[in-house]
Amino acid sequence: MKQLQKYRIQIAPLSETGMYGCGVKLINDFTWIFSGLPSVNKTRKAHGVAVCLDKVAAKVWKDSGSEWEAVSERIVKIRLKCSCVNVTIISIYAPVNPTNNQMNDDSQKFYNDLQDVINRIPTEDMYIIMGDFNARIGGKEQRQQNLFNSVGPYTVDTTNENGGKLIDLCTINNIIVTNTFFKHKLVHQTSWMHPGSKQWHMLDYTLVNKKFRSSIEDCRMYRKAAGAIGTDHHLMRIKIKLHFKSRRKLVQKKGVYVSTNMKNVNALKQFQNDLIPTLSDATDKSISIDEKYDRFVEHMKTNAEKIFRIDKNKIRKRKEWLTDEILEIVEKKSTAFVNWQNHRGTKLETDYANKYKRLRKLAKIKIDKRQEEYWDETCEEIEASIKLNDPANAFNIIRRLTGKRKRVENMPIKDKHGKLILNATAQLGRWREFFDGELNVASSVDPQLIDQIKIKRIKKEGRRTSKCPTYNT
Template sequence: MYQSEKTKRAHGVAVCLDQSAAKVWNASGSAWEAVSSRILTVRLGRKPINITVTAVYAPVNPANGQKSEVEASEDFYKCLQETIDKVQKQDMVLIMGDFNARLGQQQNLTAGEVVGRHTVDVENLNGELLVDFCSINNMVVTNTFFEHKPVHQTSWMHPGTKEWHMLDYTLVNRKFRTSVHDVRAYRAAGGAIGTDHHLMRTKVRIHLKCRQKKKKNGRLKLDPKKLQNQSLTKCFEDEVEEKRKTEYSNDMSLDEKYANFVKYVRECANKLFQSDDNTKPRKPWLTDEILDIVKQKASAFLNWQNHRGLVLEHKFRNSYRALTKLVKRKVEERQNSYWEEISLEIENAVKQNDPATAYALIRRLRGGKNSVECMPIQDKDGNLLTATNDRLERWKEYFCEMLNVHTVVDPRLLEAIPLPSIDPVEEARQDKVPDLKEVMDAIKQ
């Protein structure tokens, strides 16, 4: 354990190793460094992958933007960055501890490669610094990628509001993200050592070989932006027409011509409109303008870190803070306008008596799917059914009664209905094989 304060025991971090880990640590040279009262590193040398564990204790989140507290948080991340820069690039880096940071859904929307979907708070300043640090160092906040009950995600209760928050995190290099199998909090362990934080456990199992899934030959994925490009669309039409003229022959049957036509369309579309595999689907409200500002913010943070302690530090820090506020404002404005647009579409769909479109838009806003198992189902007497077999029997009974309706029809009425007739000219037109122009017009529709 390392403790720098001799009088006020305010800080201090430690790394405790069990016997097997201690043997590995001793065999690899017992490398460790007490960087400060808030940062301590231990390196476990083990072939083929070495692990560097860093224990941290970040300053509290600045209250009302107090300058001294803001500078303390900035100095902490500057020191942490200098510590990480010393770690060998091939090492697996685990940074664990109390970051006093809160992460929310906004970080997942703007930095999904760093923060997962399972957050419980609203972001604060320490949370922004944490995300920026991870983005620069290609690290991920592993807690947010695992779904648990809120009681197993949060680790600290605010003494005033009595609300629980997630403050303790485990960071890991992005390339080792799959080696982290689970992160969750344990309530019982906190009382054993007299702390107001719950124990955060991280399960790690190192994968020495990348597990690649076999690619399936699914349907062709096209980039919508490329489909709207007029020049690419013209090239596509020209290439399909050229292949049709050069490779079609009169000896082909209709089925062969159709199969070749489909093949030509797929080949040309794959060549001109194929979607980039690295492109992840983004939120429908997220615009290129917001993404550009996010990139500028990341660049501004890097410039600020590179000018720490210099005359221009104040300038780059103000630039970073201004861009952070701009991102927040742009995201809120775009989200509000997106909701208004979808609400207007829902209203128009209802007015036009189009419930399918209206409910599809409502589901898009709500997100997720209805769980059939959670829907209340009652029998004929109004009793709630909970067993799966009882639910299935009730559905069977319902459809049998609804669809198998006993009806009585007078055969004389059926015989009195005149059979439809068609004009011979129209019948001949319908029996005629469609020409190429008709096929192209049908495809355009």
């Protein structure tokens, strides 16, 4: 998440996530729409794809009806309604270049599924396909044949079997490979190094339908992000000119409340006293419950800003156990990784590699130690709350740690006919229909018979406090 914020990426299609099942999750400030193998079919190769949205993109997606489709463990699709054009985004993870019949069948199935998805996209939509295609394209003849068509002039490889399938897909659907239309240094074009030959290749691509080619401003790789998260693929980022319909310009930074002020007993007492007048709205029947809630939230925010104050320098949320020292070591590790990549194949490669490995080991030691300290402190806090007869605080801490407060929205549900419902409004209608049928059961009992049933009075309660009241026979 930190790397997405650092490189200001609003929409991030992810490949080989290793996540099982499909659905929507809220992780920190990012919304994940993911698709993977069913959890009952856990294998060593989980594959898995996802589309990660920041707050702005997530709001646009929800305002657009929360449309998404989990096609397979290798393909997931979402749709955004923007001011000038609707955008369909497809995240993929293609099989590796086939070397036997089974792998060839898997590759063919993937491209067939992808073609079916493209066929169902509205013709007026701009669609972007991103991910690890495990394909190599290029070569002198290929560049001359496809120049200014599907493939641009800036390729780095020779086309392999998967590359041929990718080019065929682009040619049939009038799609371009955006990576090949922007001139960059070789290190900013390639995304993966072969562990045996030590050669760098371009395996990750961004595809766009040709009529929206002018909307793409740039496409290149970033190496430093790979060192920070420990992946063998470099980060690919594209810049698009489109503006989201629901995007709002923030006049000032929101920031977060000063944590030290929130631990001050006097400040907490003042905050609680200021909230007491809002309780009078609870008994006001002329106000709807939604309006009561909005008033309470607004009053609470106003008082919190006045009493606790806001630190505008702290905007990004981070894990509770994370310290500035650890972040500094991780940053050094990322820099060491880039230096190592720059000296691949030279005499100094071993020195830079060893430096990166030392920093990686140091970061792991520091993280493990800090996490252990954090859990000890948290357990002591829970134990202290229980000893002080404050179970509410103890369970609040437990819920915060287990993440049960994080909502999982837009889980796929089916209609009466077994068809998957992907639209949020239609899902709400289906839930209403379901509960209406479950709770309002048609009764065949004569109401007059119910009136004839006599209810016995409870004359005497049990003498013990733990004993339930019984009928006095």
